[in-house]
Amino acid sequence: xxxxxxxxxxxxxxxxxxxxxxxxxxxxxxxxxxxxxxxxxxxxxxxxxxxxxxxxxxxxxxxxxxxxxxxxxxxxxxxxxxxxxxxxxxxxxxxxxxxxxxxxxxxxxxxxxxxxxxxxxxxxxxxxxxxxxxxxxxxxxxxxx
Amino acid sequence: xxxxxxxxxxxxxxxxxxxxxxxxxxxxxxxxxxxxxxxxxxxxxxxxxxxxxxxxxxxxxxxxxxxxxxxxxxxxxxxxxxxxxxxxxxxxx
Numbered sequence: 728x729x730x731x732x733x734x735x736x737x738x739x740x741x742x743x744x745x746x747x748x749x750x751x752x753x754x755x756x757x758x759x760x761x762x763x764x765x766x767x768x769x770x771x772x773x774x775x776x777x778x779x780x781x782x783x784x785x786x787x788x789x790x791x792x793x794x795x796x797x798x799x800x801x802x803x804x805x806x807x808x809x810x811x812x813x814x815x816x817x818x819x820x821x822x823x824x825x826x827x828x829x830x831x832x833x834x835x836x837x838x839x840x841x842x843x844x845x846x847x848x849x850x851x852x853x854x855x856x857x858x859x860x861x862x863x864x865x866x867x868x869x870x871x872x
Numbered sequence: 873x874x875x876x877x878x879x880x881x882x883x884x885x886x887x888x889x890x891x892x893x894x895x896x897x898x899x900x901x902x903x904x905x906x907x908x909x910x911x912x913x914x915x916x917x918x919x920x921x922x923x924x925x926x927x928x929x930x931x932x933x934x935x936x937x938x939x940x941x942x943x944x945x946x947x948x949x950x951x952x953x954x955x956x957x958x959x960x961x962x963x964x965x
Binding site for chain 2: 786787788789790791792793795814816818819820842843845867869871
């Protein structure tokens with residue numbers, strides 16, 4: 728029957744004194760690492776994104792404006808808002824395509840059953856067009872700040 | 873974050889003329905429900921005037937609809953003359 732050899736321990740922490748690593752201090756500073764990443768986080772742009780979202784969600788709007796009409800078949804000129812929105816609420820009484828960028832490059836399509844949405848979008852204007860040419864869809868955009 | 877701790881409700885049926893409803897405190901959230909038929913609303917602005925007309929049509933817009941909007945009241949009427957709409961606005965403070 729083989730004798731079971733228990734590991735020889737130096738300090739009851741499971742280190743074998745014959746192991747060449749036994750006297751090598753091994754440690755790492757958890758606090759330095761975590762604070763380091765925290766400060767890196769603070770210094771990054773990411774933190775401002777989070778703060779911005781927090782303040783955006785914390786905002787209560789007190790002013791609003793309404794843009795409504797019938798959508799044309801093609802995007803017209805960018806329609807500027809009188810103020811930058813905190814939130815916006817868009818409804819279309821049919822299918823439309825809306826763009827909130829100056830360049831008209833990021834279109835949002837509304838389809839049946841998704842004919843309204845509420846977005847935390849800071850926009851300065853919009854343009855709208857029919858999803859189906861000739862459909863002459865009525866829309867309503869309410870911006871809040 | 874905003875936490876509501878009080879509320880009041882204004883409900884009724886629209887007519888062809890604007891009915892004005894005022895709240896006893898300014899809202900943090902406004903929960904809007906329009907029932908059966910379309911209604912037109914105008915919300916009170918901080919200077920006491922009423923803003924643009926907003927049309928609410930339950931055929932296209934799902935309700936209740938909650939808007940983080942601060943107001944002390946609203947005016948409401950039927951969007952289509954002669955077609956009354958049921959409404960309920962809850963002011964969450």
